[in-house]
Amino acid sequence: MQKALQFIENLDKSYTGLIEILEFVGYSHEEAVYAADNCNADWNQEAAESARGYMDVKDFSKEELIKQLIDGDGYTKEQAEYGASTIDFSNFEPAPIPQTEAPAVQVEQPAIPNVSSHEYWINTDSGKFHYSDCRTIKNREDPHWETYHGDRADLISQGYDPCGVCDP
Ligand SMILES: [Zn+2]
Numbered sequence: 001m002q003k004a005l006q007f008i009e010n011l012d013k014s015y016t017g018l019i020e021i022l023e024f025v026g027y028s029h030e031e032a033v034y035a036a037d038n039c040n041a042d043w044n045q046e047a048a049e050s051a052r053g054y055m056d057v058k059d060f061s062k063e064e065l066i067k068q069l070i071d072g073d074g075y076t077k078e079q080a081e082y083g084a085s086t087i088d089f090s091n092f093e094p095a096p097i098p099q100t101e102a103p104a105v106q107v108e109q110p111a112i113p114n115v116s117s118h119e120y121w122i123n124t125d126s127g128k129f130h131y132s133d134c135r136t137i138k139n140r141e142d143p144h145w146e147t148y149h150g151d152r153a154d155l156i157s158q159g160y161d162p163c164g165v166c167d168p
Pocket of ligand 1: 129130131134135136163164165166167
């Protein structure tokens with residue numbers, strides 16, 4: 001029985017794990033159960049030590065670790081959860097990548113060029129263009145008048161000059 005007590009001191013074993021290993025080294029099942037029942041082991045503490053041992057090997061998630069302690073080592077759910085609770089997972093798990101929202105970049109809106117579609121009247125004889133209500137426009141039926149809907153810059157680029165009266 002001293003041997004059993006040494007086992008529990010040296011091994012991070014669950015109750016069932018201890019029984020298994022005692023049986024493996026030659027104790028009868030009854031002896032192993034008796035030893036496990038009477039070794040006054042703190043199974044929670046064993047689970048915590050097992051948990052630490054696992055984390056040395058692999059970065060388990062908490063869920064994985066609990067599952068490993070239960071399925072792999074035979075700890076009870078409560079013991080496994082206690083063992084896992086002693087692990088500071090923040091030291092093991094990579095920090096979750098913060099879901100940074102793309103910073104709302106305040107794109108400086110380029111000043112909208114003064115594109116305004118107006119109706120202009122072009123005197124194809126003089127090369128001047130006017131607002132449609134320019135008082136200098138007479139005889140709108142004259143063939144040298146063309147109406148134009150669009151941007152004054154386009155008219156200028158086409159070689160027309162703004163009227164000096166209506167100042168389009
Ligand atoms: Zn004019």
